[in-house]
Amino acid sequence: MFSTLRSRAKVTQLFQEGKPAAAALNMAALLKGLRAGRALRALARVVAAPTAVNLQSGSLSRRFHPAALRLQDESKSDKSPSSSSSSSSSTDHEHGHGHDLGHRAAEDAARPNTSYQDQGGDQGEEYETEEQLQARILTAALEFVPLHGWSLEAIAAAAETLGLSSASTGMFYNGAGDLVLHFVAQCNSQLTETLAEQHKQVQLGQAEPKKTADFLRDAVETRLRMHIPYIEYWPQAMSILLLPHNIPESLKHLSTLVDDMWYYAGDRSTDMNWYTKRAALTGIYNTTELVMLQDSSPDFLDTWNFLDNRIQDVVNMGTAAKQAQATGETVVQGLMGAAVTLKNLTGLNQRR
Numbered sequence: 001m002f003s004t005l006r007s008r009a010k011v012t013q014l015f016q017e018g019k020p021a022a023a024a025l026n027m028a029a030l031l032k033g034l035r036a037g038r039a040l041r042a043l044a045r046v047v048a049a050p051t052a053v054n055l056q057s058g059s060l061s062r063r064f065h066p067a068a069l070r071l072q073d074e075s076k077s078d079k080s081p082s083s084s085s086s087s088s089s090s091t092d093h094e095h096g097h098g099h100d101l102g103h104r105a106a107e108d109a110a111r112p113n114t115s116y117q118d119q120g121g122d123q124g125e126e127y128e129t130e131e132q133l134q135a136r137i138l139t140a141a142l143e144f145v146p147l148h149g150w151s152l153e154a155i156a157a158a159a160e161t162l163g164l165s166s167a168s169t170g171m172f173y174n175g176a177g178d179l180v181l182h183f184v185a186q187c188n189s190q191l192t193e194t195l196a197e198q199h200k201q202v203q204l205g206q207a208e209p210k211k212t213a214d215f216l217r218d219a220v221e222t223r224l225r226m227h228i229p230y231i232e233y234w235p236q237a238m239s240i241l242l243l244p245h246n247i248p249e250s251l252k253h254l255s256t257l258v259d260d261m262w263y264y265a266g267d268r269s270t271d272m273n274w275y276t277k278r279a280a281l282t283g284i285y286n287t288t289e290l291v292m293l294q295d296s297s298p299d300f301l302d303t304w305n306f307l308d309n310r311i312q313d314v315v316n317m318g319t320a321a322k323q324a325q326a327t328g329e330t331v332v333q334g335l336m337g338a339a340v341t342l343k344n345l346t347g348l349n350q351r352r
Helices: 002-016 020-078 086-110 130-148 152-161 166-171 176-203 212-225 228-241 247-264 273-294 298-346
Strands: none
Touching (some): 130 152, 130 166, 130 176, 152 176, 176 212, 176 228, 176 247, 212 273, 212 298, 228 273, 273 298
């Protein structure tokens, strides 16, 4: 600053002394020095500015980087084409393409991820409920029944094969009872699907309808044959089902099974016969199941012969009940007719 003042004073002195040429040279040198000083100060500000700016706006740039990219793209699309050379335009195009890719990557990163990733690394869109997980474990546990019986050990072994901890057995508060009831419900469901398919084929004319006795016999046999893979361990299962806390659920499965058999057999009764038919079939099913446990004949032949006889007894009982009902109605009608005849003979029915 002081050197500038001295230069100005010297230029003034030269003009006063009548030396304009020397004064002009000094003036030119003074202007040149002023320009150089301004350039140096501007350069110093440029060098010092990025550090302060970066410290203040670093976090903001990270947060709003996608928004800045979007604004830059919009501003580029609004600008008119420049009159630059072909080399500069191709370079700008390359930069713009890379910028678009970065913009898409930023948007993809900002988009929420609605899928989940399990422990195995597989992606899924739906979560497995606790009931579904329990059913999956219990179904897998049936393979271990021949090894561990109807027990928590079978459930724990199944959980480990599914990649779960053996502590998963804590989900089953009823212990082995949950495993047996799951098996019973699964077998009943399979039988119902089979009976429904047969009923559909009969309605479509693709199969001949069976007699009621044959239909019930085949239904009971089909259901009991599902026990054969576990027949050696089925007494243990029956004892578990007879525990007090398992009896209500066990009876519910049995009543549903018998009702489905009678329904697809064509029974639509709404009177007392509805109860008597189901009670009779329940007794047949239970007794045949007990016979099956003691049967050593090939393919349980003695069991199926026993079943044939019991089903025929139910049919005969129904026929006898119908005959007794018809006979009773005939007797009542005869007695009423005799009473009317007696009144006519005695003159009680005469009007006076």
